[in-house]
Amino acid sequence: MTARNNLSAFILLIALLLGLVSAAPSPAGPKHYSELQFDRQVTWPEPDVLTFRLDNGVRFFLVEDHELPLVEVSVSIRAGEWLVPEGKEGLARICAETMRSGGTEKHPPDILNRLLADKAAVMETDFGFISGSASMNVLSEDFQKLLPVFVELLYQPAFPEDKITLAKQQLNTEISRRNDSQKEIAFRVFRKLIYGGDAVYARVPEYETVAAVNRSDLLDFHEQAFQGGNLLVGIVGDVNPSAIRSLLESEFAVFPRASDRRISLPPVEVEPERSFHVAPKSDVNQSFILMGHLGGRRQNPDYAALQVMNTILSGGFSGRMFQRVRTEMGLAYSVFGRYDCHYFYPGMFFVGLQTGTSTSAEAVAAVRHELERLQEGVTREELDQAKDQFFNSLVFRYDRPEEILERRMHYAYRDMAPDSFHKLTEAIRQVSTEDVLRASRKYLQPKRLTTLGVGQKDELKKQFQELGPVVVMELEPSSAKTSNSGGSAAGE
């Protein structure tokens, strides 16, 4: 099955919002920026994406780019930690690591590593929560020779016991070190608070679950993951797509045919409620604070309005959080946040910042105030700023061929239409201040925020107590127990 996307003639037109056209070729003298006018219309051709699908379900996306003699292959795999049975958390990570480190029968680790090093080539594999990825980056002259090795690595990894043991030791070492970083503690614990301690979305590997993983689990997981219908293959670089097509077809034909896997994940049971939590870190003079609640889905009809809202709330230097919390109040260097929408499961809404221990409560109050203020509406100027920012920078989403490929694969992974991004830009163009107001009132709940502070336990507890009841957690070396999972959490 072939679908040649006839996009070569498709020229993108950008932001005719104000429609000012003025060429100012030779400046008489220096001008203040406000005296300058620019053509708002930037056009450029979008490269072709050649797509086709094999009988076993593997889908291909190919883009030519001859600037450098390099080829980049990236495979998206419809499998991830979400697929891992309870009690074996960490399995997907161990699988990814061992696939690469263990090589294949024909290319054992030493031979594979030398082969790649000699050719300045890279092959890597990874599994995250919702998807897996494998990549190969090679000189174009080595593409034909190394592609079969790459496919072999994906199709028949050897999973030798010694590399499995090594990967498990490495993961255990990571677990032992995960309370050294405030940021890592904060996001790990926050996910548990938002999604529920036992939810699939908040699971993390523990020593016991790593110990429970054995070679047959890896083989099972690999078999489930690497089926034709689960694989999207993107290739960008110095190749002629039609010339390499038959090579791709014969190499990737080895994967078993299977119907496309549907990702269906459970709903989130936690109801948002106003709460304050403290996770201790004794050697710091700053608190890492996260505040938020459950976010939304990509399919939400208000998605475009939410994107504009996110930009007004915390987009770059221009967002309200940066302006208020950092520039005007000087409370933080790092402040960030957004209402996240995922396709397969709800994202999180969060605002985060790092502030001195003594200003923690002040910063929390400032964030909450900004969220409440957002629900009172945004100005026309803010809306224009956000939209101009989006449309004028759109060219940077098309200035490298790999971005176009990534975007196509991103939507394909989610079974969304190839022109989803184009539709989104059209929807954003239509967003009004009323839409942003409605979205902020409908989706943000500043009165029901979960607030987590990671830092000096006693001081944070004291400050948060002014705002409401506080739960102080104990971080065990290997796990973060929260009130949701009972354990060592103590309600105050």
Added chain:
Amino acid sequence: MRKYLFCIGLAFLLGSGHLAQARSYLEIFEDKVSAFTLKNGLRFLVIERHQAPVASFVTFVDVGSVDEPRGHTGIAHLFEHLAFKGTPGIGTSNWEQEQKILERVDAAYIRWLEAKYLGGAEEAQLSKFKERFEKLRDEAQQYVVPNAFPKVIERHGGTDLNAATAKDYTMYFCSLPANRVELWFSLESDRLLRPVFREFYTEKQVVLEERRMRVDSNPTGRMIEELLALAYLAHPYRAPTIGWSTDIISTTREDLRRFYQQHYRPENLTVAVAGDVDPERIKELARTYFGPMKSDELVPKIITREPPQRGEREFAHLGPNQPMYLEAYHTVDQAHPHTPALDLLSDILSRGRVSRLYRSLVEEQGLAQQVQAFNGFPGDQYPALFLVYAIPRKGVDLDELSAALHQELEQIKSQGVTLEELDRAKNRLRADLVRGLKSNLGLARRLARAEAQEGGWRRVFDYLDRLDGIDPETIQLVATEYLLPENRTVGRMLHQTQQGGNSS
């Protein structure tokens, strides 16, 4: 045709290297790069790259934290933050009024500062000074249009907007749609010719938070800060670029103004523009916008050189965190003939799955989770350090880890390296160079720096020739010359419960 040549050059470059091939690469860039200097000494580089209608802009300033006056560590970085705060024409609703109040804010701040740190004033007096300062500061704030400068750039689609302060340099950068070239000239020249340092005192709080984030609350940041202070006795590489907290607190707007006058002069600036631009138009805009920048007497670079180390130095941090190991050896600056060999040595030691330290410490012996060697830390304009950073596998003693590390270093000193591993390392460094030049911003940053500090943008490609000249004996020679215990500073992060067990 030109594009075809470009590819051929890169293919040579990425393949096995010969002198002629680096040259052919240079020839391709000769066509794309043009340079000119304004009458006031400001240097411009234009790198044509017409793939997409975008351009990246880099202002490279030949001033870094090494140039800071005593008692004012962090001032180069503070200046960089304040450069985003606007000018008399950007970021204010009434500059005349604002300016008058700003002078009074400064006086009130200095009064509080001196009373607090020098005067031994009473608490009540201190808080009175503080209140007065805060009242004036808030009064000045009324005139501020916050973030006006970055907002204009973002509104016009600007991305990558940021700046970086390092030991050796300060760099400002952003990318814009290519038809906004003049916008960049207007904004960048305004902020560099007429900085006003508004919102200075609030921004100090932001910088103090940045310090808490990067150093005080970051176990690795604390280790690095101390390592540098111990490895360097004399040279200013010893001081943190972010600055010591009280230096940040004590710096005034007058200090900033002096720093600006001494260092932000046209001769110290190199601007690189890379992308879909016309060099003639850039030249015209450069004259118009940067021509008026005044030149003054030049402040010489620092002369201080680090005296030879007389013996091994060590320190340990005890705390709740898991162990970590650092060691650093004094080496050379980037212009020194040994630099490429040291770069290759770090690559052979720790880059990728076939590197010596990975194979031995991570895979075979299972002692390390991660181990990394870098050459040229924390800068490269002055003699720098060869740094090795290691994280032990769970339960592994740091002494066992460092012993195994030293055995690997000794191995190279006594046996040298193979031609095969050297060639691989050369290939990787060549590939790094090419990949770094793949984006407009990467190109502009790399070439601006070479133009300003390494004797010209062509040095970027000469480096390939320098790599080609290295044989296995040279690698062995530099390992033997620099990786000596008496030339080493060692830092250990120890988990509280294992204190005593780990120090040797």
